[in-house]
Amino acid sequence: MIKDFGGKVAVITGAASGIGRGLAYGFAKRGMKIVLADIDKENLEKVAKELKEMGIEVMTQITDVSDPEQMAQLADASYARFGTVNILCNNAGVGGAGRISLITLETWNWTLGVNLFGVIHGIQYFLNRMLASNEPCHIVNTSSMAGLLSGDNSPYPVSKFAIVAISEALALDCFDTNVGVSVVCPGRVNTNIINNTRMLRETRPGTWQPPAEMIEESEIGKENMNRILARALAPEKLAEMVIKAIENDIFYVLTHPEYIPLVKSRYERIYEDILRLHEGIEAKSEKKSRIFKCDAPIFSIAYPESFIELKPNPMNFPVNEPVLVASKEPGIDLLIFAFKSSTNDRPLAETVQDIAKRIEERAREINITSNEPATLRDGTTAYESVIEYKYLGIFKIKSIHLSVLKDDHQIVISIYANANYYNDDLRDILYSLEFN
Numbered sequence: 001m002i003k004d005f006g007g008k009v010a011v012i013t014g015a016a017s018g019i020g021r022g023l024a025y026g027f028a029k030r031g032m033k034i035v036l037a038d039i040d041k042e043n044l045e046k047v048a049k050e051l052k053e054m055g056i057e058v059m060t061q062i063t064d065v066s067d068p069e070q071m072a073q074l075a076d077a078s079y080a081r082f083g084t085v086n087i088l089c090n091n092a093g094v095g096g097a098g099r100i101s102l103i104t105l106e107t108w109n110w111t112l113g114v115n116l117f118g119v120i121h122g123i124q125y126f127l128n129r130m131l132a133s134n135e136p137c138h139i140v141n142t143s144s145m146a147g148l149l150s151g152d153n154s155p156y157p158v159s160k161f162a163i164v165a166i167s168e169a170l171a172l173d174c175f176d177t178n179v180g181v182s183v184v185c186p187g188r189v190n191t192n193i194i195n196n197t198r199m200l201r202e203t204r205p206g207t208w209q210p211p212a213e214m215i216e217e218s219e220i221g222k223e224n225m226n227r228i229l230a231r232a233l234a235p236e237k238l239a240e241m242v243i244k245a246i247e248n249d250i251f252y253v254l255t256h257p258e259y260i261p262l263v264k265s266r267y268e269r270i271y272e273d274i275l276r277l278h279e280g281i282e283a284k285s286e287k288k289s290r291i292f293k294c295d296a297p298i299f300s301i302a303y304p305e306s307f308i309e310l311k312p313n314p315m316n317f318p319v320n321e322p323v324l325v326a327s328k329e330p331g332i333d334l335l336i337f338a339f340k341s342s343t344n345d346r347p348l349a350e351t352v353q354d355i356a357k358r359i360e361e362r363a364r365e366i367n368i369t370s371n372e373p374a375t376l377r378d379g380t381t382a383y384e385s386v387i388e389y390k391y392l393g394i395f396k397i398k399s400i401h402l403s404v405l406k407d408d409h410q411i412v413i414s415i416y417a418n419a420n421y422y423n424d425d426l427r428d429i430l431y432s433l434e435f436n
């Protein structure tokens with residue numbers, strides 16, 4: 001997490017125009033040293049001149065982000081000049097083309113080369129140096145709302161979905177390191193993307209050129225688009241949101257909340273199609289239980305028949321902490337930890353603090369949502385707590401814990417499940433606990 005930007009170093013690709021230029025100003029206002037990279041030499045120098053007039057140390061590097069060698073050189077030159085890099089904005093991009101039935105392979109190669117491989121090259125040549133520096137660092141990848149909602153302007157959304165995916169994977173890899181990650185998914189921003197894309201596309205042999213009669217290419221179409229863009233979000237405002245995201249370690253930077261209903265409706269359609277394909281998936285199965293007994297723990301647990309099995313987890317955990325796994329599908333849906341300690345000094349009500357502390361090592365936004373006395377079916381007094389958190393900063397987990405005092409031993413049984421998957425079956429499993 002970066003709180004103090006002054007004197008730190010930012011590298012921005014696609015910095016000669018639009019969002020990249022806006023980011024450069026946002027960082028300059030905070031006194032950062034800035035490396036500006038783009039293929040547009042003339043506009044790059046203009047931005048550099050303006051920043052220098054603000055008293056900012058600036059370096060420019062002509063870089064085609066789709067070329068791995070040029071990106072490697074950008075990284076070498078940035079580290080050679082400033083010794084470190086704290087923020088990398090993989091921002092350079094070109095706009096959409098057209099319908100899949102029309103576009104050419106060269107169009108695919110060019111768009112994915114710039115938009116997706118530009119990001120991949122940035123990660124490839126900067127990430128390990130950032131990790132090794134141990135300084136606070138952040139990688140910002142510019143995707144788009146088209147990275148969450150596809151449209152008919154391929155290959156643009158294809159490249160932008162992939163940027164969301166690689167950013168999610170990167171955020172998991174970088175959890176609890178000195179490198180934060182954000183993916184920016186803007187709606188319309190007032191930039192030069194339409195004209196720049198058209199100009200660049202026309203210089204590339206083999207790319208699909210939209211015919212003049214297409215509405216977007218007509219004079220009315222261009223005028224309309226310019227009017228729409230003029231009313232769109234200012235790049236400087238977007239830059240302030242990105243900076244807020246870096247300061248607060250916000251991963252998804254959705255700059256246009258008005259798109260939320262559309263994103264929701266996409267996921268609703270996925271859900272509806274699942275129901276159409278698997279009729280009756282929602283119907284509750286009759287609740288029958290099977291019993292799991294294990295020599296090591298001193299208890300048995302009844303679990304619903306709808307689970308495939310409950311079995312000792314093959315993963316290596318300490319012996320005094322047997323872990324069981326259960327699933328509804330082949331694979332692991334939930335983990336059941338059974339922990340027996342020989343001391344009973346700690347009041348049951350306080351066990352939740354120990355559990356939360358353990359979760360802390362791999363999680364964020366830990367929230368103890370309840371912690372109440374309870375009674376097991378056999379009359380044993382217990383304490384029930386529910387803890388919600390984000391595992392590796394991303395996956396929402398809901399966990400339920402029962403702590404029990406039995407024969408001078410404290411036993412804690414915990415069930416961890418994806419929050420969307422959590423249901424009363426899981427509580428039933430805990431309350432079916434019987435001591436052998």
Ligand SMILES: NC(=O)c1ccc[n+]([C@@H]2O[C@H](COP(=O)([O-])OP(=O)(O)OC[C@H]3O[C@@H](n4cnc5c(N)ncnc54)[C@H](O)[C@@H]3O)[C@@H](O)[C@H]2O)c1
Nearest residue numbers: 014017018019039064065092093144188189191192193196
């Ligand atoms: N403008 C929008 O409405 C909008 C919305 C969502 C996402 N985006 C994304 O924002 C990013 C920035 O776009 P923008 O809107 O500021 O457009 P822009 O055209 O104003 O700026 C993009 C810059 O990238 C540069 N560029 C193009 N190809 C390059 C390459 N191969 N190597 C290096 N630089 C290259 C261009 O020269 C230009 O300076 C893009 O990734 C774009 O997809 C834009």
